[in-house]
Amino acid sequence: MEKFSQHTGVGVPLRRSNVDTDQIIPAVYLKRVTRTGFEDALFAAWRGDPEFVLNQDAYRSGSVLVAGPDFGTGSSREHAVWALKDYGFRAVLSTRFADIFRGNSGKQGLLAAQVAQEDIELLWKVLEARPGTEVTVDLVAKQARAEDVVVPFEVDDYTRWRLMEGLDDIGLTLKHEGEITEFETTRASWRPLTLPAKHLPPVEVVAARPVLRHGDDALA
Amino acid sequence: MAGTLAEKVWDAHIVRRGTDGAPDLLYIDLHLVHEVTSPQAFEGLRLAGRPVRRPDLTIATEDHNTPTLDIDRPIADLTSRTQIQTLRNNAAEFGVRLHSLGDADQGIVHQVGPQLGLTMPGLTVVCGDSHTSTHGAFGALAFGIGTSEVEHVLATQTLPLAPFKTMAITVDGELPKGATSKDIILAIIAKIGTGGGQGYVLEYRGEAIRALSMEARMTICNMSIEAGARAGMIAPDETTFEYLQGRPHAPEGADWDAAVEYWRTLRSDDDAVFDTEVVLRASDLEPFVTWGTNPGQGLPLSSNVPVPSEIADENERVAAERALEYMGLEPGMALRDIAVDTVFIGSCTNGRIEDLRSVAKLVKGRTKADSLRVLVVPSSARVRLQAEAEGLDQIFLDFGAEWRNAGCSMCLGMNPDQLAPGERSASTSNRNFEGRQGKGGRTHLVSPLVAGATAIRGTLSSVADLGPDVEVPDGSPLEGAPAADARQSA
Numbered sequence: 001m002e003k004f005s006q007h008t009g010v011g012v013p014l015r016r017s018n019v020d021t022d023q024i025i026p027a028v029y030l031k032r033v034t035r036t037g038f039e040d041a042l043f044a045a046w047r048g049d050p051e052f053v054l055n056q057d058a059y060r061s062g063s064v065l066v067a068g069p070d071f072g073t074g075s076s077r078e079h080a081v082w083a084l085k086d087y088g089f090r091a092v093l094s095t096r097f098a099d100i101f102r103g104n105s106g107k108q109g110l111l112a113a114q115v116a117q118e119d120i121e122l123l124w125k126v127l128e129a130r131p132g133t134e135v136t137v138d139l140v141a142k143q144a145r146a147e148d149v150v151v152p153f154e155v156d157d158y159t160r161w162r163l164m165e166g167l168d169d170i171g172l173t174l175k176h177e178g179e180i181t182e183f184e185t186t187r188a189s190w191r192p193l194t195l196p197a198k199h200l201p202p203v204e205v206v207a208a209r210p211v212l213r214h215g216d217d218a219l220a
Numbered sequence: 221m222a223g224t225l226a227e228k229v230w231d232a233h234i235v236r237r238g239t240d241g242a243p244d245l246l247y248i249d250l251h252l253v254h255e256v257t258s259p260q261a262f263e264g265l266r267l268a269g270r271p272v273r274r275p276d277l278t279i280a281t282e283d284h285n286t287p288t289l290d291i292d293r294p295i296a297d298l299t300s301r302t303q304i305q306t307l308r309n310n311a312a313e314f315g316v317r318l319h320s321l322g323d324a325d326q327g328i329v330h331q332v333g334p335q336l337g338l339t340m341p342g343l344t345v346v347c348g349d350s351h352t353s354t355h356g357a358f359g360a361l362a363f364g365i366g367t368s369e370v371e372h373v374l375a376t377q378t379l380p381l382a383p384f385k386t387m388a389i390t391v392d393g394e395l396p397k398g399a400t401s402k403d404i405i406l407a408i409i410a411k412i413g414t415g416g417g418q419g420y421v422l423e424y425r426g427e428a429i430r431a432l433s434m435e436a437r438m439t440i441c442n443m444s445i446e447a448g449a450r451a452g453m454i455a456p457d458e459t460t461f462e463y464l465q466g467r468p469h470a471p472e473g474a475d476w477d478a479a480v481e482y483w484r485t486l487r488s489d490d491d492a493v494f495d496t497e498v499v500l501r502a503s504d505l506e507p508f509v510t511w512g513t514n515p516g517q518g519l520p521l522s523s524n525v526p527v528p529s530e531i532a533d534e535n536e537r538v539a540a541e542r543a544l545e546y547m548g549l550e551p552g553m554a555l556r557d558i559a560v561d562t563v564f565i566g567s568c569t570n571g572r573i574e575d576l577r578s579v580a581k582l583v584k585g586r587t588k589a590d591s592l593r594v595l596v597v598p599s600s601a602r603v604r605l606q607a608e609a610e611g612l613d614q615i616f617l618d619f620g621a622e623w624r625n626a627g628c629s630m631c632l633g634m635n636p637d638q639l640a641p642g643e644r645s646a647s648t649s650n651r652n653f654e655g656r657q658g659k660g661g662r663t664h665l666v667s668p669l670v671a672g673a674t675a676i677r678g679t680l681s682s683v684a685d686l687g688p689d690v691e692v693p694d695g696s697p698l699e700g701a702p703a704a705d706a707r708q709s710a
Contacts, residue, residue, distance in 0.1 A: 017535050017541075018414055018514045022653040027632045031285060031299035033259035033306045036368075045655050068535065070415040073448060073514070074653060075632075077257065078366035096415050099450050100350060104366035122616040136494040153308050156382065157241040170268070170369070174378045176245060180378055183235045183247050190479035192338045194317050195276040197492055198468040199336060203324045205601045207292040208624045 001109045003166035004139055006202045007090045009063030011135035011146055012053055017068035021101065024072065024080040027165040033043040038079055039086035054087075058131030064144075065092045066135070067121045072101025072112075078147035093144060093153065095120060106159040107169060111137060113144065139164060222489040224386045224706025225455050226277035229486065233344050235378055243380040247362075251341040251373050252329045253316065255307040256634070257348030261371035262310040265293040274377045275315040279338065280307060284634050285330045286321050288597050288624035300635065314374075327600020327626040328589035330354040330568040332441065334434070334600055337467025341456035341483040346373055351568050351650065352451075353444040356439035359456035359465075359486045361421070364445065384450055385495040387420040388488070391428040393502040398683050401436035402570060402648070402667035404428065404500070405443040406508035406518045410485040412498060414516040417449030420496065423488060424454050428502035433695060435461040435572045442569045443650050446515035455487040476518040507682040509555055510652045510665040512543035517652075519555065521670065521682050524603035526549040546654055547662050548642070555680055558580045558664065559591065561676040562645040565668060566597030567631040568617070573603050573610075575668040580612040582672040582683065583619040588655075588679030594621035595637065607614040621675070633658045646674040669693070 016073035016076050018100060025192075055181045065084070072080060081104045084092065091111040095180035105112040126146045127133055135146045137153075144151050155163075162169070173180075223231070236245040251274075258280070265272070270276060285300040295301040296628045304321070305522050311318035320323040325332060330351055333339040341359035346352060348370040355362035369379055391404055409416075429437070437454050444452030461480055471479045488494075508519040511525050516542070519526070526543065528551060532539040535592035544551060549558065565571070565579055576598065588594050596616045598604035604626050607613055613623045630637040639645055639661025648671050652663040664680060669692070673681035683692050 007266050013534070014517050015538075017539050020514065020631075022651065022656050026229075026655055026659070027634045028633065031297075031303045033263075033303055035260040035263065045659060056248075056399075062487075070448070073414055074445075074651060076348055076364035076366055078260075078348075096418060098415075099418055100364055100366060100447055104368065105365065107368035117663045158238075158243055158382070164230060167347075169380060170270075170372050173245060173372065173378055173380060177376075179236050179245075180247070180376060187247075188478070188482070190475040190482075191343065192340060192469045192471075193276045194250075194279040194338060194469075197317050199325050200468060200602070203605055205291070205322055205324055205326075205605070205625065208289050208622075210289050211622055215604075219240065 001166045001168055004109055004163040004170065005098065006112060006136065006138045006140065007063065008134050008136040009090065010061050010065045010132055011066055011123065011127045012059045012062035013124045014053060014065055014067040015124060018070045018073055020074035021072055021077050021080040022074055022115050025083040028078045030079050035082060036086055037103055038083040042083040042087045051117055056131065061088065063090050064135040064137055064178060066120060066127060067094045071097050073098040078104045078108070081105050081110050085110050090093040093120065093218060104210060106162065109163060109164060111139060113137060113153035113155055114143065115153045118132050121123065122149050122151065125199060222491045224488040224492045224494060225423055225453055225486055226361060226386050229344065230383065232342065233378065233429045243379050243382045246344060246381050248346050248373050248377055248379060249277060250333065250338055250345045252345065252347035252348065253278060253354065253370070254283050254329050254335055255303045256284045257367050257668055258310065259303065259306045261374055262314065262369050264371040266375055270375045272316060272374045274315040277377060278316050278374070279431065280311050280316050280318040281326055281329050281332050282307060282321050284628045284632065286627040287635050288627050288629050288637055288667060291321050307659065310509055324601050324605065327602065327644060328568045328571065328628055330548060331572065331599035331603065334358070334438065335467070335472035335600060336365055337464055340464060340479070341460060341486050346379065351442050354438050354442040354568055356441040356444065356451050356453040357434060358460055359453060359483065361451055361453065363451040374546055377616065384421045385419050387422050387496040387498065388494040389422050389424050389427040389498045389500070391424065391500045391502050392426045393428060394431070395428055395502045395505060397506045398507055398669065400667045400669060401432050401439045403505050403508040405440045405503070406510065406515070406665065407444065407500065407505055409447045409591055410514050410518040412447050413501070414446060414514050417444060417447035421447050422447070422449045424450040424452060429454060430457065433527045433574060434459055435574045437694065438658040439569055441615060443515065446459065446650060454518045484698060501517065503592045507667060507670050509680055511547065511549060511555060511668060512652050513546055515650065515652060515665060518665065521680060523555060525549050525551055525553050525555060528689045541558040556685070557607060558680045559663065559678055560646045561592050561643045563671050564630045564645050564647040565595065565671050566599065566629050567649035568599060569650040570668050571597060571599030571603065571604050575648065576607050576612050577698060578693045578695050579668045580615045581667065581698060583676060584615045586619060586676055588675045590621035591678050594619070594675045594703070595622050595630060597624045598626045601626045630657050633657060644681060646671050
């Protein structure tokens with residue numbers, strides 16, 4: 001993972017609360033099997049609206065999203081983080097993040113910075129008054145700055161350390177493989193194993209077929 | 221020291237305790253996998269040359285993308301077909317057990333775990349799916365994870381996690397007739413908000429919760445995530461043990477006895493301290509429906525659509541205005557006057573046998589409203605087989621409903637089961653987000669009973685709206701139906 005200590009880029013004011021992951025990336029885009037190439041899917045439903053903030057030239061190249069409270073609620077899809085990153089975002093600022101979204105962000109090097117709502121309002125004012133204004137997100141000082149507005153943000157210490165060091169979780173965990181193996185020897189025998197598989201006898205499952213509804217042409 | 225249920229399960233899984241702000245390393249007992257959030261995780265393993273550490277603690281099924289019609293033919297949507305084929309390839313390559321489309325054990329991952337008896341009290345259960353909270357109904361600590369974490373669990377069978385806070389949600393008293401566990405959870409989310417549970421494991425307690433069946437408890441825990449919580453839990457009891465005993469993977473003999481003895485200790489101690497406590501009176505509850513575009517925007521069915529200008533908080537007012545515009549609703553109109561185009565009965569929230577039975581009892585001998593379509597999608601192939609053995613399929617077909625194969629279906633519209641733009645649904649699923657059930661689709665979350673009554677009348681309705689003589693059905697087998705306990709037959 002790339003190290004992250006400070007980033008400066010165009011701030012995008014997103015005046016919406018409860019931006020759920022179905023808004024960030026609708027489910028139809030989740031069928032891909034790659035980890036990149038989701039930029040076209042970001043906010044797909046809203047991108048059709050010419051008034052939408054990312055459709056305005058001044059914000060199009062944005063990389064710091066300033067959103068309303070409860071960002072990233074709903075599904076666990078990490079695709080939401082990939083879509084934001086693929087579009088070019090490096091940081092999202094909000095008063096509250098959904099837990100899974102915040103966790104996913106940390107794994108992918110997208111900073112989810114928690115900012116007080118009154119400070120979000122201050123940033124929105126600057127970014128709306130002068131579209132294209134850059135925001136500096138400073139992970140060392142835990143501050144976001146736009147023109148003369150300087151606001152503090154919160155991010156948990158462990159995530160901050162991992163982002164600043166660019167560390168990969170699996171590699172960190174595997175340093176403790178001996179302890180994992182030892183733990184496994186203590187596992188009670190009633191705890192389930194999926195293999196060998198046990199199940200009820202196989203039964204043929206009959207496929208449902210489309211039904212004709214009134215108004216449908218026969219076999220149309 | 222006194223502990224909560226969540227803390228007890230957590231502590232029993234610590235491989236390595238974190239120091240200096242580092243998270244604990246937690247062992248994972250059961251890892252559920254499906255086609256949507258796993259391909260990039262397996263790819264990560266392949267690139268790093270890592271195996272799946274414990275294929276014997278991992279199980280996969282196909283659910284999100286799968287069609288519910290013509291399942292014996294190639295999947296028409298090419299990207300869906302590719303994703304499912306990718307899971308099949310990955311399962312074969314890494315030695316992971318997979319229940320594929322057409323297999324009797326295929327179905328929504330959160331039904332497959334419990335019905336196989338793999339979900340048990342005291343486990344840690346994860347899946348790349350936020351509704352993994354469902355399994356908390358058994359007293360397991362179960363939560364959704366992202367794809368990077370899926371890869372982490374595949375590689376190490378552990379997760380580094382910072383401890384959660386705990387919230388007790390006590391539901392006292394007895395539910396009135398016509399109110400169900402779905403109404404309990406919709407009322408809880410409306411009360412604490414979609415962010416109210418953030419950072420918490422919720423523990424549901426109280427007389428009304430104890431009285432619920434396992435399936436009804438799963439409905440509640442399933443939607444914990446809609447309140448923003450990582451997980452929801454219910455302490456195991458006789459209801460839990462009765463559900464589990466005899467299932468394919470349930471412990472047997474001495475193992476069963478040892479397990480039950482341990483499971484009985486899995487309750488919050490009387491003097492345990494929760495970070496937050498919430499109390500609801502069950503007797504106050506009535507059928508609940510959502511009017512907006514997040515699950516917290518819900519109200520009793522007897523009320524009216526909110527009037528945004530009367531909402532004091534600016535953010536909430538703007539959100540309500542937006543929601544009403546999207547939903548195409550007039551402020552102040554009666555919720556009962558809302559006509560729907562589609563009734564969807566299914567999903568990991570309410571697609572189980574008891575849900576299907578209660579709706580079948582309600583609609584038996586009736587015909588659906590002409591103006592709408594009704595889609596019934598069992599949560600798993602076994603549930604479908606059981607329903608067919610009990611004759612429920614014929615009741616639904618006679619009613620005018622479509623009887624489909626199992627899967628996530630219209631809950632999230634990744635397969636062809638979608639709402640058209642502007643189309644309105646009453647849905648027993650879990651999310652009413654914009655576009656969730658299809659671009660431009662409008663969703664009202666409801667209980668199975670409200671779904672059934674709505675399918676009969678054409679507008680959002682409760683059982684009571686069908687007349688004073690109509691009995692409120694429960695989830696028990698229909699009178700005269702052949703005994704078809706999924707454990708023994710099917």
